[in-house]
Amino acid sequence: MQGTIILKRSDIENLIDMKTAMNLVEQAFRMYAEEQAVMPPKVYLDFPRGDIRAMPAYIKGNVNMAGVKIVNVHPENRLKNLISVRGTTVLIDPDNGVPLSVMDATFLTALRTxxxxxxxxxxxxxxxxxxxxxxxxxxxxxxxxxxxxxxxxxxxxxxxxxxxxxxxxxxxxxxxxxxxxxxxxxxxxxxxxxxxxxxxxxxxxxxxxxxxxxxxxxxxxxxxxxxxxxxxxxxxxxxxxxxxxxxxxxxxxxxxxxxxxxxxxxxxxxxxxxxxxxxxxxxxxxxxxxxxxxxxxxLAIQDIIVSNYVYKAAIKNHGKYSSIDLLS
Ligand SMILES: NC(=O)c1ccc[n+]([C@@H]2O[C@H](COP(=O)([O-])OP(=O)(O)OC[C@H]3O[C@@H](n4cnc5c(N)ncnc54)[C@H](O)[C@@H]3O)[C@@H](O)[C@H]2O)c1
Incomplete structure (x- = not known):
């Protein structure tokens, strides 16, 4: 069985562009309005200088993908030459709970926003x-x-x-x-x-x-x-x-x-x-x-729909990307 695919920002930048992201995000908003997606509100964990948020969603229909993005916002990071908003997404197969991919969500957060x-x-x-x-x-x-x-x-x-x-x-x-x-x-x-x-x-x-x-x-x-x-x-x-x-x-x-x-x-x-x-x-x-x-x-549905696209594009050529068996 194929392991969990790890996708870095540089991989992702070559797998999706803005036009595609706009079509996908439009589709996600439509599906959510038509109750084809499940998305509890994001959960915040506050720190003295910022926060992290957990953002889960499940998109049904022909997308059939679930996952969670974890993203931080630390506005003062710019003064330390660190990125203010950095994310990581775990995509989960809704049919069996298997983690399909762990990917950077920093570029994808900016893209879907x-x-x-x-x-x-x-x-x-x-x-x-x-x-x-x-x-x-x-x-x-x-x-x-x-x-x-x-x-x-x-x-x-x-x-x-x-x-x-x-x-x-x-x-x-x-x-x-x-x-x-x-x-x-x-x-x-x-x-x-x-x-x-x-x-x-x-x-x-x-x-x-x-x-x-x-x-x-x-x-x-x-x-x-x-x-x-x-x-x-x-x-x-x-x-x-x-x-x-x-x-x-x-x-x-x-x-x-x-x-x-x-x-x-x-x-x-x-x-x-x-x-x-x-x-x-x-x-x-x-x-x-x-x-x-x-x-x-x-919205987490924005993250899941673009991550799903990137994942599907990557598995067409999965020998190119590293994967790990997290249970090994
Ligand atoms: N709605 C979304 O989906 C979404 C997604 C990502 C980020 N965000 C939010 O968007 C904001 C910007 O994110 P970012 O990653 O670009 O942050 P960033 O820290 O990289 O940039 C923020 C910029 O705003 C400027 N700024 C701050 N206060 C200002 C003011 N009063 N007038 C003019 N400029 C001001 C700063 O100088 C800085 O250049 C954050 O609040 C972040 O949480 C929202």
Missing amino acids: GAASGVATKYLANKTVKKVAIIGIGGQAQSQLQALLIANPEISEVAVYDKTHESAKTFATKNKALANIRAHSDIKECISGAQVITTLTPSRAPVLTKSMVGNGVHINAIGADAAGKQELETEIITSSAIFVDDWNQASHSGEINVPVEEGEFSKEMLRATLGEVIAGTKKGRNSADEITVFDSTG
Whole structure:
């Protein structure tokens, strides 16, 4: 019997690309809305300087794969030249519990998070997107840029901002062949005229206020993924159409968690989940003027569907990758 396949980041980078990830993540959201996936909310273990999360899911149907991702968030790691968000996934055969693969989930976390923003933008933004702005230029930024460029082929301007201006400048220089990209030292200038804004900071105080955001903008709020984090002023949440990836996770740890905790936002005010919009059971944007917000907390189904793809691609050529019999 084939052992448990070990897949390193460098293996994985050659087995999947962003376009594929976007199709898979869209499929996972749809299947979850159609109750073809089982996913308890992620479990957090807090430390003084960060946390780890355990994220299990089982996707039924033609995917038929289960697994758990363990991922940390340590925002101060960047100061020590360590990655802030690093993950490992164990894929489990749902038919017999055998661990099929242990793989790095650092690249895949960024890939599937970018893919979710790309899919949300495709379904929720206004049709013509010429300028996008990205706020918070750390480990997640590259895949977010990639996904936005795929979702909006008409983009002619990318604006980036980070509280450490050097990070935004380095990123803009690195990506100048991909897009007309500019690093801004003023956040208002950065988002001015943008039809899509993606926020990627671990901030616990709003980085965007209502007065900064124009009508018709779509916001991908990605950074808030733990209790107490908040990137958007509560007034943005209460005056926009809010779409979450999952109510249970978002109300506890997503962009809406602080407004929910403070009694400013409730389930009745939610427009829909992204999966419901994809599955066609709920409507997306109501008008060109409406501000839409995708509140992403990151779902285990996203991790399992991309890991399953990578695993299936690897076993086609399994002699190339190391495997171990964990019971030996
Ligand atoms: N929703 C999801 O699925 C998902 C997935 C992965 C990461 N995340 C979250 O996204 C956030 C970013 O992750 P990362 O891996 O890029 O982290 P990172 O530490 O690599 O980068 C964060 C960047 O944000 C900048 N920043 C912090 N506060 C800021 C502010 N107030 N204004 C502007 N810039 C600011 C930092 O200087 C840094 O460059 C984290 O909160 C992480 O937990 C969410």
